[in-house]
Amino acid sequence: MTHDKGIYAGLLAAKKHGEKKLVVLFDPDKLRLKKMEQTLDLAVECGVDYFFIGGSLVVNNMLDGLLAQIRQRCPVPLILFPGNSFQLSYRADGILFLSLISGRNPELLIGQHVISAPFLKMSPLEIISTGYMLVDGGVQTAVQYMSNTYPIPAHKDDIAVCTALAGELLGLRMLYLDAGSGAKTPVSESMIEAVSGAVSIPLIVGGGIRTPEKVAANLRAGADLIVVGNAIEQDPVLIREMAAAVKDFQPVLGNDSGTVNG
Numbered sequence: 244m245t246h247d248k249g250i251y252a253g254l255l256a257a258k259k260h261g262e263k264k265l266v267v268l269f270d271p272d273k274l275r276l277k278k279m280e281q282t283l284d285l286a287v288e289c290g291v292d293y294f295f296i297g298g299s300l301v302v303n304n305m306l307d308g309l310l311a312q313i314r315q316r317c318p319v320p321l322i323l324f325p326g327n328s329f330q331l332s333y334r335a336d337g338i339l340f341l342s343l344i345s346g347r348n349p350e351l352l353i354g355q356h357v358i359s360a361p362f363l364k365m366s367p368l369e370i371i372s373t374g375y376m377l378v379d380g381g382v383q384t385a386v387q388y389m390s391n392t393y394p395i396p397a398h399k400d401d402i403a404v405c406t407a408l409a410g411e412l413l414g415l416r417m418l419y420l421d422a423g424s425g426a427k428t429p430v431s432e433s434m435i436e437a438v439s440g441a442v443s444i445p446l447i448v449g450g451g452i453r454t455p456e457k458v459a460a461n462l463r464a465g466a467d468l469i470v471v472g473n474a475i476e477q478d479p480v481l482i483r484e485m486a487a488a489v490k491d492f493q494p495v496l497g498n499d500s501g502t503v504n505g
Contacts, residue, residue: 261494346392380426422450439465
């Protein structure tokens with residue numbers, strides 16, 4: 244059975260042409276039904292590219308129910324963003340098979356993967372191996388607490404670059420720089436630029452992104468996918484401005500880095 248389908252191929256094609264993507268992260272632990280419905284409608288209206296589904300404490304029956312609700316309401320591809328090996332469901336389109344390469348907890352580098360591998364091998368999910376890099380966001384996040392790992396210091400671009408390079412050389416197909424849900428300080432543009440310039444695989448950036456200006460700044464620095472969650476949970480209408488910042492981004496033709504004109 245092949246798990247190489249359309250999502251990753253589309254991401255590679257977008258990166259080649261300097262096209263950026265917007266992702267809305269849904270954490271089933273935090274959702275309120277009314278706001279979820281509003282968010283889904285706005286996401287379709289504004290052309291959000293993907294939904295990431297996951298959190299640190301999600302249980303399976305909540306996950307299946309959420310996926311079913313979203314599927315009934317809109318066609319946006321659903322990608323699992325699992326916090327542990329129990330957050331798996333056939334109702335999604337794909338999964339970020341995350342290895343926490345910024346930490347030294349063997350359970351999240353390979354241990355949980357061994358448990359979930361038989362399920363994933365038989366599943367219809369598109370499996371995208373992803374190096375997850377937790378960056379200090381100025382506050383202890385749920386990811387940091389639950390993973391029992393230290394984040395990369397926010398000012399240590401060199402550590403982030405070496406970690407990202409190791410992930411790419413190990414064969415991971417995407418990298419995810421994340422300051423964590425509720426971060427006070429998002430990942431800096433300098434770190435994004437340094438990591439983006441060092442690797443050739445798609446780069447996801449999330450955590451603490453609250454304004455369209457920060458979305459645009461991250462895109463200029465080299466992020467390929469922007470993930471927004473907490474800000475949207477509080478004010479779903481922000482999707483319009485976030486999506487506009489992504490859609491208005493104009494790469495220089497022939498420049499794969501996606502640097503903007505001027």
